[in-house]
Amino acid sequence: MKPTRNWIPYLQVAPLGLVFLTFLVIPIATIVVVSFFDYNTTEIIPAFLRQNYEELLASPVTWETYLQTVEFAVITWLLTFPIGFTLAYFLAFHVRSAAWQTVLFLVCTIPFWTSNVIRMISWIPFLGRNGLANMTLMKLGLIHHPLEFLLYSNFSVVLVYVHLYTLFMVVPIFNSMMRIDRSLLEAAYDAGASGWQTLTNVILPLCKPGIAIGSIFVVTIVMGDFVTVRMMSGGLSASVALMMANAMSLLQYPAAAANAVVLLILVLITVGLMMRVVDIRKEL
Amino acid sequence: MAWKQDGFGRRRVLKGVAGVAGAAIGSGAVSGFPVIWAQNNKDIVLRQFGTGVSNMNEIAEKCKADLGITLQMTALDSDAVTQRAVTQPNSYDIADIEYWICKKVFPANVLQAMNVKKIKYFDQIVPIFTSGKLKPDSVIAQGTAPNIVSFVEGAGSTKFAKGQTDWFTMIPTIYNADTLGIRPDLVGRKIDSWKDILDPKFKGKTSILNIPSIGIMDAAMICEAAGIMKYGDKGNMTRAEIDKTIDFLIKTKKDGQFRAFWKTFDESVNLMTSGEVVIQSMWSPAVTAVRAKGVPCVYQPLKEGYRAWGGGLGLARHLSGAKLDAAYDYINWYLSGWVGAFLNRQGYYSAVLDTAKKFMTEDEWGYWMEGKPAKGDIKSPQGKVIEKAGAVRDGGSFYDRMGAVACWNAVMDEDRYMVQKWNQFIAA
Numbered sequence A: 001m002k003p004t005r006n007w008i009p010y011l012q013v014a015p016l017g018l019v020f021l022t023f024l025v026i027p028i029a030t031i032v033v034v035s036f037f038d039y040n041t042t043e044i045i046p047a048f049l050r051q052n053y054e055e056l057l058a059s060p061v062t063w064e065t066y067l068q069t070v071e072f073a074v075i076t077w078l079l080t081f082p083i084g085f086t087l088a089y090f091l092a093f094h095v096r097s098a099a100w101q102t103v104l105f106l107v108c109t110i111p112f113w114t115s116n117v118i119r120m121i122s123w124i125p126f127l128g129r130n131g132l133a134n135m136t137l138m139k140l141g142l143i144h145h146p147l148e149f150l151l152y153s154n155f156s157v158v159l160v161y162v163h164l165y166t167l168f169m170v171v172p173i174f175n176s177m178m179r180i181d182r183s184l185l186e187a188a189y190d191a192g193a194s195g196w197q198t199l200t201n202v203i204l205p206l207c208k209p210g211i212a213i214g215s216i217f218v219v220t221i222v223m224g225d226f227v228t229v230r231m232m233s234g235g236l237s238a239s240v241a242l243m244m245a246n247a248m249s250l251l252q253y254p255a256a257a258a259n260a261v262v263l264l265i266l267v268l269i270t271v272g273l274m275m276r277v278v279d280i281r282k283e284l
Numbered sequence B: 001m002a003w004k005q006d007g008f009g010r011r012r013v014l015k016g017v018a019g020v021a022g023a024a025i026g027s028g029a030v031s032g033f034p035v036i037w038a039q040n041n042k043d044i045v046l047r048q049f050g051t052g053v054s055n056m057n058e059i060a061e062k063c064k065a066d067l068g069i070t071l072q073m074t075a076l077d078s079d080a081v082t083q084r085a086v087t088q089p090n091s092y093d094i095a096d097i098e099y100w101i102c103k104k105v106f107p108a109n110v111l112q113a114m115n116v117k118k119i120k121y122f123d124q125i126v127p128i129f130t131s132g133k134l135k136p137d138s139v140i141a142q143g144t145a146p147n148i149v150s151f152v153e154g155a156g157s158t159k160f161a162k163g164q165t166d167w168f169t170m171i172p173t174i175y176n177a178d179t180l181g182i183r184p185d186l187v188g189r190k191i192d193s194w195k196d197i198l199d200p201k202f203k204g205k206t207s208i209l210n211i212p213s214i215g216i217m218d219a220a221m222i223c224e225a226a227g228i229m230k231y232g233d234k235g236n237m238t239r240a241e242i243d244k245t246i247d248f249l250i251k252t253k254k255d256g257q258f259r260a261f262w263k264t265f266d267e268s269v270n271l272m273t274s275g276e277v278v279i280q281s282m283w284s285p286a287v288t289a290v291r292a293k294g295v296p297c298v299y300q301p302l303k304e305g306y307r308a309w310g311g312g313l314g315l316a317r318h319l320s321g322a323k324l325d326a327a328y329d330y331i332n333w334y335l336s337g338w339v340g341a342f343l344n345r346q347g348y349y350s351a352v353l354d355t356a357k358k359f360m361t362e363d364e365w366g367y368w369m370e371g372k373p374a375k376g377d378i379k380s381p382q383g384k385v386i387e388k389a390g391a392v393r394d395g396g397s398f399y400d401r402m403g404a405v406a407c408w409n410a411v412m413d414e415d416r417y418m419v420q421k422w423n424q425f426i427a428a
Helices: A003-034 A051-058 A060-094 A098-113 A116-121 A123-127 A132-139 A154-179 A182-190 A195-206 A208-224 A227-232 A240-249 A253-277 B007-014 B057-067 B078-087 B099-108 B194-198 B212-225 B239-254 B265-273 B284-292 B321-334 B338-344 B353-358 B362-368 B398-402 B415-427
Strands: B045-050 B070-075 B094-098 B171-182 B206-209 B258-262 B279-282 B298-300 B306-316 B385-387 B405-408
Touching (some): A003 A253, A051 A253, A060 A098, A060 A154, A060 A208, A060 A240, A060 A253, A060 B415, A098 A154, A116 A123, A116 A154, A123 A132, A123 A154, A154 A195, A154 A208, A154 A227, A182 A195, A195 A208, A208 A240, A208 A253, A227 A240, A240 A253, A240 B415, B045 B078, B045 B321, B057 B070, B057 B321, B057 B338, B078 B094, B078 B099, B099 B306, B171 B194, B171 B284, B171 B321, B171 B398, B194 B212, B206 B212, B206 B265, B212 B306, B212 B405, B258 B265, B265 B279, B279 B284, B284 B385, B321 B338, B338 B353, B338 B362
Parallel strands (some): B045 B070, B045 B094, B206 B279, B306 B405
Antiparallel strands (some): B094 B306, B171 B279, B171 B298, B171 B306
């Protein structure tokens, strides 16, 4: 190989590399650096202290909040996965005409034409003490007192997560399903597999990359969320990102940065585990 | 800079030196209006940012018409305001920030103090912001009272002065005395103390605000009223005081006393109108907004007094030359009455009352400032009827309300610890 050829691949990856460097590596490096800084009421002081991490990790609140955040992520995943899978399955295998598939798929995305904050807060009048849900149930005589847990509770938080993020599960799974060679299903049928066996032995394994991508979307979004938790729990619950927002509101950037680094590590580990289960690149 | 109508001022205007708008006003004694302001600021753009409450387009439009200055307003939430003020000092010319956060922002060396000699109405500014005493015999309330952070030691200094100096940090924009809002139709009893929010009758129907530095003050008012503890200074608690307050809040939360904690204006309005809560921390315009929806709501005066807050305009450190002069023009215009009347009509208080009075009708002044029953309908600045004839302002007159301030919004020496504990409360 001629020596001049050696640098050509580097040149080819340079644009992407620069974008990553500018918008990913440098910001994250900054966060890591700041997380070791000291601060007081008025300024951030360059230093190398472990205090931010010590304060963070020594506090039982941190652990409770992380536990709560992980709990939200797990419950949301447990709900969005079966719902998303069912929806995708219906679209991919029950709807036969390509035109209808496209139409129904678009229908799924219509709610996304509005801001997700709007979709979130529109639940509030529905779930409230004097809201539609409670009024209807009371008029039907099913309950005698309004159900208070419907709003400003972990229930409402998870409900909104599921509402907002199920589509992130539907899209990649649907995409995986559409790539399945239909002759495989026929082969399974010919070999005497029941519908359930086809689903568990053929479709599910072939959808693994889609499921993994959808899961990464849902889990990372939920773990980094603070708006939904704040709005739907009425401030009664916390999330990791909400802790950071509170710290930043009083200019305690190093404390928030330390928290961000810990959250980043946790999310990376989670994503890493998912990647171990499913090799996304191999199966795409 | 020449402010009196003297030859020097005129010449400077004629020469086209920017920034002597006041030269066109009549001398101090004759303040008849409409005032004609000099129009030598046509090309000047001032970028102002702050919370939505005082950053209003009407003010920018009037400023353009009177001064020729283009005011670009950016409204942000209070957290974002602080961050922007400190971290992006070149992105604005005028910062509209609150006094308590000024204690943090000003020492960050992003703002410049103003020379009081260039502030035309300086002597008429409500003394809360200068001496700290509303009346000569007033006692200064706890917390970050504005006078503590109103003066720095000299030009260019970022060190707050003990007493009054010639260098003023911020021009007060709006301030008010906050208390609890109630739904008189749903509480079913007399409310006269901060501790009433703890009444078991209101279990699951109360709320306090979830902005740590302000919420802790409301919590302190409640704790003190309920006899849980007594504070040395509610605006600057010790660690032990913070611990005890937060422990009490956590216990109250676990008992299910709170329905929610709110963070934004509209959340508080919705909680109240929907009947989710019947008693909660509130801001004055939120009460007006609830009433505007036809839902009864009272901004209940309480015997322990009010928690007060105030905001002000600070000049960015980078301002100089013609732009700095224009900024002084803007400030002097701001204090000259029209803006004050506009703000007073929304239920806030403005910095210079004498000038604002001239832009309000006798009935408006009586209702908003003197606690008198309205003779006719009271309208908002947008012309909407907000109170019918006969209505009396909750809490009464300016002196009744601002004279009963128990503490000011504050930033504590132990705020780092306080935020950790507050997070603990929210996570509990």
